[in-house]
Structures are given as structure tokens and as C-alpha cells.
Amino acid sequence: MMLSKLNSIYACFKNDDSIISYKQLASGHINDTFLIETKKNAFFILQQINKGVFKNVPGLINNKVLISSHLQNKNTHLTDDELKRRVLCFVKTLKGYNYHTDNAGNYWNMMIYIKDSVTYDTVKCLDVAYEGGKLMGDFLNLTSDFNTNSLIEVIPKFHSMSFRFNQYNKALCIASKERLAKASAYLGLVEELKDEMHIIEELKASGDIKIRVTHNDTKISNILFDCNKKGLCVIDTDTVMPGIVHYDFGDAIRTICNEAAEDEKDLNKVKFNINYYKAYVNGFLEKMKPELTSLEIKYLPLGAKTMVFIMGLRFLTDYLNNDIYYKTSYSEHNLDRSKNQFKLLESLSSQYKEMDILNSLS
Structure with missing residues (x-):
């Protein structure tokens, strides 16, 4: 321009x-x-x-x-x-x-513009994970009394798993043979996890989980830090709208606990860091625990698993749709993003028992 x-x-x-x-x-x-x-x-x-x-x-x-x-x-x-x-x-x-x-x-x-601020695409230390959790918890806590009826739904069904599966199934029908072949290793995994990945949505639909202001794009790069790695400000609020806490918690965990960038092609570098998870939980609940019910706390780990899966599914769907949503730098960029998220999901699942929220508190 x-x-x-x-x-x-x-x-x-x-x-x-x-x-x-x-x-x-x-x-x-x-x-x-x-x-x-x-x-x-x-x-x-x-x-x-x-x-x-x-x-x-x-x-x-x-x-x-x-x-x-x-x-x-x-x-x-x-x-x-x-x-x-x-x-x-x-x-x-x-x-x-x-x-x-x-x-x-x-x-x-x-x-x-917030000068003298720092952003991170990946987390390299416990302090950043803890401060990220604390700042996002504070954002949700301070907006917990805001009337969500004043907000529009920016992207309808944004985190709706049934909606994302519907998009995925339509993409399967129109995808080229070449792209289907390159993505084939992940099609079975998506089907295998389908039922579990709908649990959070069902809890929301039942009314058992409170509808509140949510950010809906809580990746670590949307948190500003000062030069001392202290949390400053939550940014990129384009997707602020009514939602449930599990979406924001889960998406934050998705990026904070991935030891690699979300489009890292070397999958050996993609690992779920349980120590970053525990640090984030400590910071998050320090600010947010009084606002949460025992049911909400119970399902936070599944929220993390669900959000990693849904991003893998969305990247995969966009790849099958010939990259119509996300900006890409090369022809298999979305496929690489999808592979990355599914590898992260595998690593997270292997440590799922350690992710119990109450046992994670220091």
C-alpha cells in the first residue's frame, strides 16, 4: 500500500x-x-x-x-x-x-500503539506462560459482569464443533484427489475423536456452563508483555463475543504449550509442554478461579484438547477447500499447520492425566 x-x-x-x-x-x-x-x-x-x-x-x-x-x-x-x-x-x-x-x-x-512492548510466537520460559495465564484470566474476570447481550456474534458458530465438522464433510466432497491423498493420514483420526470433541459443545448447549465475554483468539501472540516479561495488555480483540471459558482457555494452551510455531514443519519439534501448562493454569486461576464453577474447572483440560483439535480440523478443512480462509505462503501451508496441531494433540493426549486442573496447582 x-x-x-x-x-x-x-x-x-x-x-x-x-x-x-x-x-x-x-x-x-x-x-x-x-x-x-x-x-x-x-x-x-x-x-x-x-x-x-x-x-x-x-x-x-x-x-x-x-x-x-x-x-x-x-x-x-x-x-x-x-x-x-x-x-x-x-x-x-x-x-x-x-x-x-x-x-x-x-x-x-x-x-x-503500545510502545516498548514484546510479543511471543512461542513460549520459551515459565514466566511468560504464567504471566500469559494471569493476564488472560484478568481479562475474563474484569469482563465477567459485562452484559453479553450488548455484543454481536462476530463469527456465528465460531467454535461450534458440529458446524466445523459440517464444513469438513463438505470439503471432503469437493477436495481434489491430490489434496485428499496428501491429507489421508489424518482423516481417520478426525473420525475417531468425533464424539469426544463434541462434549464441550453439548455442555454449552445444556446451559450448564455460563455464557460470558470471551476473546476467542487467545494465542500467546495476542498478549503484550513488557521488557521484563510481565503481562501488559490483551490485544487483537476482533473476535470478542459471547462464549464459554473453555474456548479461551483451550486456545491459549494450544499456543502456549506448543514448543514450536503452529506452522513448524519439523514435527519432532512439536511437543506439549506440561510445565508451561501448569504455569499458565496457576496464573489463570489466580485471577479467574472465583468466577468459575466446579464444573467449568473440571472440563478445562478437555477444553484445551478440544481447541487443539478444532484448529487442526479448521486448517485441514481449509486445505481441502484450496485455502479460501487463512492466508498462506505456499501450497501446503494449511496442511502443515494441520499436521502440526494433530501432532500437538498426540503429545497432549499422552500427558492428559497430568492436566487435571486441581492437581496442577502449585
Whole structure:
């Protein structure tokens, strides 16, 4: 994208400055995100939301702003500068809206960049796992009193296992013989685990598990840390919507406890780190345990297993569908991601008895 184009979009937001440089951030699979620097040495995140993936972008952005405002109101003890480091702060347009629509119908939002922050694609120490759990637990705790009726469902059936299996079965019917052959080793595994992988969804449908604000993309790279590896802020709230705690817990475990990146092709490097799991649990329950029922706690380990599986299934489905959802860098990128998740699932399953939440507490 040309600098002049970004400048014209940036000028639609409340500011008295102009861009001097920018770089595109490539950590996400879905949106186009830019870090911009202004003449007055201010930094912002300018993001184009993928309207092909998200069908109600205004509602999505409204979700983000509502939750950020709620968190800001819960942290009034912080100074203004500290608050801007602890909570995502969105910038309104000159017209007072939370987003700008360009001439092509693309939606843009802007937020203040949190400087001197660090992200991790993989976890390399217990401190990061513990702080990640603590920060995500705090996010869920502070939003536990938020009225979920105020939020739209950004992606309907996002973590619905029956929906994902339906997508998978349709992909099987249209996949090329070549792609089916390359994925054949995992088709039997998917069928074998089908019943177990529906348990969490059934608990949700029964009403036995509370519907609450959930982040729905709690990978470790969506948590900002300071230079001392202390948790700062939960970011990338595009998928904030009503859900259950097992989705957020499970997806966090999926990335925090994988000793390799999610698209690592050398499967020997893909291992479930039980010590990172226990560290995350300690941090998570330190903030979140008072909000959880005994039933919710009981099924947290299955939540982790379920979320690893569902991501493996989604990557596999997208591969069979010729890569129509996730951004890919090469023809078998989604297949490699899927293999990675199923190897992680195997490693997790071999240590499943050690994952009992109460026995994991130090």
C-alpha cells in the first residue's frame, strides 16, 4: 500500500499529524494491519478489517470499543499513560465514528500503539506462560459482569464443533484427489475423536456452563508483555463475543504449550509442554478461579484438547477447500499447520492425566 493512501485514511481520524513511515505487520492470518509513525513521533495501529471474513464489521468494531471502554472503567486507578499501556485505546474519526469506510467500502479502525512492548510466537520460559495465564484470566474476570447481550456474534458458530465438522464433510466432497491423498493420514483420526470433541459443545448447549465475554483468539501472540516479561495488555480483540471459558482457555494452551510455531514443519519439534501448562493454569486461576464453577474447572483440560483439535480440523478443512480462509505462503501451508496441531494433540493426549486442573496447582 502506498504511503499516500495510508495518509488519506489516517487523516480521517482525530489527529493533528501526518504519517512519515509505516510497516505492515504480518502476524495475523486475516486482517491488514499497519504500524505507523507520525511527524510528532506518535505511533498508531491502523487496521483494515477483512470484510470477506467478517460479515458485520461495524458490529465487530463496536464490540471492541465496548469492551475496551469497560476495561478502562475497571482500571480507573491507573494513570492515563499507564491505562493506554494496559488497555487498547481506539481513536475516533473526525465524524465521531469508531471506524472509517474508504471509497472501496473497506473498513478501517485505529488505536494507540503500545510502545516498548514484546510479543511471543512461542513460549520459551515459565514466566511468560504464567504471566500469559494471569493476564488472560484478568481479562475474563474484569469482563465477567459485562452484559453479553450488548455484543454481536462476530463469527456465528465460531467454535461450534458440529458446524466445523459440517464444513469438513463438505470439503471432503469437493477436495481434489491430490489434496485428499496428501491429507489421508489424518482423516481417520478426525473420525475417531468425533464424539469426544463434541462434549464441550453439548455442555454449552445444556446451559450448564455460563455464557460470558470471551476473546476467542487467545494465542500467546495476542498478549503484550513488557521488557521484563510481565503481562501488559490483551490485544487483537476482533473476535470478542459471547462464549464459554473453555474456548479461551483451550486456545491459549494450544499456543502456549506448543514448543514450536503452529506452522513448524519439523514435527519432532512439536511437543506439549506440561510445565508451561501448569504455569499458565496457576496464573489463570489466580485471577479467574472465583468466577468459575466446579464444573467449568473440571472440563478445562478437555477444553484445551478440544481447541487443539478444532484448529487442526479448521486448517485441514481449509486445505481441502484450496485455502479460501487463512492466508498462506505456499501450497501446503494449511496442511502443515494441520499436521502440526494433530501432532500437538498426540503429545497432549499422552500427558492428559497430568492436566487435571486441581492437581496442577502449585
